[in-house]
Each structure stands twice: as C-alpha cells, then as structure tokens.
Amino acid sequence: MxxxxxxxxxxxxxxxxxxxxxxxxxxxxxxxxxxxxxxxxxxxxxxxxxxxxxxxxxxxxxxxxxxxxxxxxxxxxxxxxxxxxxxxxxxxxxxxxxxxxxxxxxxxxxxxxxxxxxxxxxxxxxxxxxxxxxxxxxxxxxxxxxxxxxxxxxxxxxxxxxxxxxxxxxxxxxxxxxxxxxxxxxxxxxxxxxxxxxxxxxxxxxxxxxxxxxxxxxxxxxxxxxxxxxxxxxxxxDGPLAPKAPGADLTSARIALWVDEPAFVLDRQVRDVVLRLAGELAAAGATVEPIPSPVDVNQLLGAYQVLLGSVLAEDLPGRMLGSMELTRPLAKLAVRRGAPPFSTAAMTLAYTARHTEWMAADAVRARLRHEIMGLFDRFDAILAPIAPVAAFPHDTRPFQKRVLTDSEGRTHPYISMAQWIALATALKLPATAVPAGLGEGGLPVGAQLIGPPGGDGRLLALAQSIDEDIRGFLPPAL
Known part of the structure; x- marks a missing residue:
C-alpha cells in the first residue's frame, strides 16, 4: 500500500x-x-x-x-x-x-x-x-x-x-x-x-x-x-475541461520568458533554475523568447495593492480599520514622498480605500488586461518565476520586521513575495506552477506558466508535457 x-x-x-x-x-x-x-x-x-x-x-x-x-x-x-x-x-x-x-x-x-x-x-x-x-x-x-x-x-x-x-x-x-x-x-x-x-x-x-x-x-x-x-x-x-487530454506538442509551443524585471527581486539561484528549464524547453523544440516587462509593473503593483487591500479589509477587526482611518493623512504623505508599493503606508491606504479609489485601480487592471492580450496573440504562455527566493526559514516576527535573504546574503523586503505572483492574480489570468528543478542548496524551485483568460487547458497541456518529457515531481528524502 x-x-x-x-x-x-x-x-x-x-x-x-x-x-x-x-x-x-x-x-x-x-x-x-x-x-x-x-x-x-x-x-x-x-x-x-x-x-x-x-x-x-x-x-x-x-x-x-x-x-x-x-x-x-x-x-x-x-x-x-x-x-x-x-x-x-x-x-x-x-x-x-x-x-x-x-x-x-x-x-x-x-x-x-x-x-x-x-x-x-x-x-x-x-x-x-x-x-x-x-x-x-x-x-x-x-x-x-x-x-x-x-x-x-x-x-x-x-x-x-x-x-x-x-x-x-x-x-x-x-x-x-x-x-x-x-x-x-x-x-x-x-x-x-x-x-x-x-x-x-x-x-x-x-x-x-x-x-x-x-x-x-x-x-x-x-x-x-x-x-x-x-x-x-x-x-x-464541473464543465468541459478534458481530464484525460494529451500533453502539448512542445515543438509548436511558443513561450515568452520573463525573468529579467529590474523592479522585482529575484535570487540568482532561482533565476538560474528557471533559465535551465527554459533551455530544456527550447531543446525539446519549443520557441522560447525572452521578453521585457509584459505590462507596466509599477502600475500593476499599484492597482493590485488597492484591489487586494479592499478585499482583505473585510477580514480585519473594526478597531484596526478605525486606527488606519486616523493615519490616512500620514500614509498619503508617505506615499507621495516615495513609499514603495505594499509598504505599510501604501497598504494603509489600500485597506481604507474609498470606492472611487477601488474603481481607479479596477480601471488600471482592465487596461493592463487588455494590453497583455496582444502578447498572448504571439505566445501560448509566459514562463516566469513564482517566488523571489527558495523556501526560507520560519519567521514568527511581525510582517514589517521580516526580510528575505537571498543566496548571496542580501536582504529584501518580505513583501517582495507579492511581486512575481501579481500579474496573474491582479489580471485574473490562469497560471500553472511546475517544478523547475533544484537550486544549488538542494531546495526545489518552481516556475509558473501564465496564460490568457480561459487558457487553462493549454497551460495544463504544456505543464503535462514538461512533467512527462522534461521534469516532474521529485520526492524529498524525508
């Protein structure tokens, strides 16, 4: 058994x-x-x-x-x-x-x-x-x-x-x-x-x-x-998705490779693993083409934080939201002076967003979603990292005191974890996570295939070909 x-x-x-x-x-x-x-x-x-x-x-x-x-x-x-x-x-x-x-x-x-x-x-x-x-x-x-x-x-x-x-x-x-x-x-x-x-x-x-x-x-x-x-x-x-369809023909697959994003954190080891997977896809016959930012990522993160904060605010205690309301003027000043996306000041504004602010963020999302469809006219999927680092040690400190440490010892804001996942989430796109390989430290690294709305079947077919022809699950030595 x-x-x-x-x-x-x-x-x-x-x-x-x-x-x-x-x-x-x-x-x-x-x-x-x-x-x-x-x-x-x-x-x-x-x-x-x-x-x-x-x-x-x-x-x-x-x-x-x-x-x-x-x-x-x-x-x-x-x-x-x-x-x-x-x-x-x-x-x-x-x-x-x-x-x-x-x-x-x-x-x-x-x-x-x-x-x-x-x-x-x-x-x-x-x-x-x-x-x-x-x-x-x-x-x-x-x-x-x-x-x-x-x-x-x-x-x-x-x-x-x-x-x-x-x-x-x-x-x-x-x-x-x-x-x-x-x-x-x-x-x-x-x-x-x-x-x-x-x-x-x-x-x-x-x-x-x-x-x-x-x-x-x-x-x-x-x-x-x-x-x-x-x-x-x-x-x-409970719909028409075929459960037993074959994998995709990699020789006809068109993959946009997105790993170079100056605004995002990415550990060298994670980047190397994703690039290695991209090379293996190309060796299998897929067309793999590096791309710059698929959308304006500053606009993406700005819209995402407001949309996300507006959702999560429903789960916060009323007293906490009341305190945030009192600090809105200071938060606005901090953002005007350059506080980055997902900073404490930016999230204070997101949690207490007015409906007009949510509508403005939703309008940005709609425009970026429209713009990225041109990319999907040329490519089946975007291949990108998921997280900026591999699995990190347990950290029980408050969010604002946590940091991510990369393989070269440099520290980055904990909230950098939101960067690479923002595109698919904010624009409501499908994304399939696949094991990309092990980093130098022996920890697994995943990559995501991001597709157009409703493109789930194509992403899953590509993932199945990667699983069966290139690399699948490896069990840990537990």
Whole structure:
C-alpha cells in the first residue's frame, strides 16, 4: 500500500479499478503515512476517520457490485483548512470557527461526489494571510525538504502533505500566490484557474455563510503530476475541461520568458533554475523568447495593492480599520514622498480605500488586461518565476520586521513575495506552477506558466508535457 501512495491520483484510480487495492486499504495506508510524518511536518491538523472509513467501505461495496463509480472513486485525500467540509468546518487557523456546523464547500462537494475519500484538513496561516504556514491553533507546518524552513502559504499544509506522499491531490486557493508559492517551495504542481472558473462557495475567508465570489481569489487543484491537476480541475470546474487530454506538442509551443524585471527581486539561484528549464524547453523544440516587462509593473503593483487591500479589509477587526482611518493623512504623505508599493503606508491606504479609489485601480487592471492580450496573440504562455527566493526559514516576527535573504546574503523586503505572483492574480489570468528543478542548496524551485483568460487547458497541456518529457515531481528524502 505504501508504494501505491507514492503514485499520482490517476495511477491510484487505475490501481483501484484493477483491484490491486481497496479504498479502505488505501485510506489506512494514508493514515499510517500521516502518523509516521506528522511529528516532523504537522501538515494534516484535523481528521474525521469514522466518516472517511464509512465512505471508503461504501465505495468498495459499490465496486464489488459493478456499480458506476466517479472518476476519483476511492482516492484518499485531504483538503486545505480554509474549506468547509461536513464534520470538519474550516478553521482558517482560528479556534472559534471550528465551533459550528458546516456543509461541504462547493468544490469539496464536487470532489466527494466524484468518489474521493476526504479524511483530513491541512494547515494554513490565520485567515490564509501569509506566505508561511503557522497559526496559534495548530502551530507551524514544516517543509519536508528542510524542516527548519516553511512550506509556503497559505496552502502550505497541502503542499507539504503532497510532497511527503500523505495525499495525492489537494484543493487549494490563491489570492496572493497561495497555490503557487507552496508548490514552488515543496516541489509540487498547482493550478490557479481563470477567475470564476471554480466556485468559492464555502471558502473561509470571507466569513462563513457568504455567497460572495471574492475579487482576485480562486480555488484550484494541487497534485504531484500535471495530469492530476487536469483531472481534479475537471471535477471541481464541473464543465468541459478534458481530464484525460494529451500533453502539448512542445515543438509548436511558443513561450515568452520573463525573468529579467529590474523592479522585482529575484535570487540568482532561482533565476538560474528557471533559465535551465527554459533551455530544456527550447531543446525539446519549443520557441522560447525572452521578453521585457509584459505590462507596466509599477502600475500593476499599484492597482493590485488597492484591489487586494479592499478585499482583505473585510477580514480585519473594526478597531484596526478605525486606527488606519486616523493615519490616512500620514500614509498619503508617505506615499507621495516615495513609499514603495505594499509598504505599510501604501497598504494603509489600500485597506481604507474609498470606492472611487477601488474603481481607479479596477480601471488600471482592465487596461493592463487588455494590453497583455496582444502578447498572448504571439505566445501560448509566459514562463516566469513564482517566488523571489527558495523556501526560507520560519519567521514568527511581525510582517514589517521580516526580510528575505537571498543566496548571496542580501536582504529584501518580505513583501517582495507579492511581486512575481501579481500579474496573474491582479489580471485574473490562469497560471500553472511546475517544478523547475533544484537550486544549488538542494531546495526545489518552481516556475509558473501564465496564460490568457480561459487558457487553462493549454497551460495544463504544456505543464503535462514538461512533467512527462522534461521534469516532474521529485520526492524529498524525508
């Protein structure tokens, strides 16, 4: 059973259909893997064993009778703890949120109806608001590649569980790189869909019971293979995406390479890994052409911070917002004097943005989204870094005191983590995270393929070809 757990979900489905294992056996094997790794990783933080065993037994019974089964029938999996699951309400790292009844989030319900056996929840930062995963309720999750380092956030528990073989597929979300950064730090795959492609219903934040489809935020799949991304997305999207389509023909692929951005932080080691992947794509026959900034990045970051702050402000305590209102004049003065995007002053203005300010940011977004479509007339995808550095050590200090340290010992603002992920998020574009390779320090580095709105199928086909023909998932030596 342990060997089967190391397969991707597509192969596990085949093993179950061929009766090489039962759903109950695989569930117990997943739980055993969790118990073996939990003390080190702290990735899975809540378990509903009774309900999962009941579900697995029912699927085994259906299979023995020859009843029709869903495309994920019997696959044991976990779900990020920002999604409501029947019997396991989303805590989002806050104890009070667990003390309520909840039904399955829409994406969870679709996955369950496809036959998946959901048995646990994976850890997140408080209200999914960080690029590392820790909260007062469950503590910190550690990266299986290096336990003193973060697996990323906010889908950090999900990425760590995937890399460690505790689960073959996961449901994550992304408003500030939360699908892509953990995938990069842990060496797994993820897909940020076109905005609106997958329902956010049952995701916390916003507050439980909300029907709002939040601006910028998306729900997407995480996995150890690109074909599993396609499979899981086809279930969650509940639409026409083909789950078993072939990979793309790399000889006809047109890739825009974006790694040189003077305004963005990028560690030399990360840059080298992404460039190496670009060279391998070119060697496989793809057209790879370096490009300058695809849009005006200063305008991009300025719009993104207002759009993001306007969303996140809903989750802040009223007293905190009131204090920010009082400091708006000083924040405006600091921004006029050159305070950079995502600085404390800039975010104070973003959290307290007036509706006219939000409309101005939305107008900038619409114009940049229009401008970038000309690039996608020439290229299938943009290949770019995800994070400016590889996985960094756990840091429990307040945001404004944190820094990123690159491989040459230079420090950069922590908020630089928002730079490379901003394009796809602010413009609501799809982006697929793929393992690009290992840096000199032996840590995984991911790259993102960014495509036009609705171009999810093409990105996933390209990712599948990279996975199968160039480089796929490497397990950590945990």
């Amino acid at each position: 342990a060997d089967l757990l190391d397969l991707d979900a597509t192969a596990i489905v085949q093993a179950l259909a061929g009766k090489r294992a039962s759903a109950v056996e695989l569930l117990k094997a997943a739980l055993a893997r969790h118990e073996k790794t939990h003390a080190a990783l702290n990735a899975v933080v809540a378990i509903d064993l009774e309900r999962a065993l009941e579900r697995a037994r029912a699927i085994d019974d259906q299979r023995s009778k020859g009843d029709p089964l869903g495309p994920l029938a019997g696959v044991p999996m976990t779900v990020k703890d920002t999604f409501d699951v029947a019997g396991m309400p989303a805590s989002s790292g806050i104890a009070e949120l667990r003390r309520r009844l909840a039904e399955d989030a829409r994406a969870v319900a679709l996955v369950r109806s496809a036959g998946a056996v959901i048995w646990g929840k994976t850890n997140v930062p408080v209200m999914a608001g960080d690029w590392q995963t820790a909260n007062p309720l469950y503590g910190a999750t550690r990266n299986p590649w290096s336990l003193e380092r973060t697996p990323g956030g906010s889908s950090g528990g999900a990425a760590a569980a995937l890399a460690a073989g505790v689960t073959p597929i996961e449901i994550g979300s992304d408003i500030g790189g939360s699908l892509r950064v953990p995938a990069s730090f842990c060496g797994v795959f993820s897909h940020k869909p076109t905005w609106g492609m997958v329902s956010q219903r049952g995701h916390v934040p916003p507050a439980p019971g909300s029907y709002a489809e939040r601006d910028l935020n998306v729900v997407g799949p995480m996995a150890r293979s690109a074909r599993d991304l396609r499979l899981l997305l086809s279930v969650m999207e």
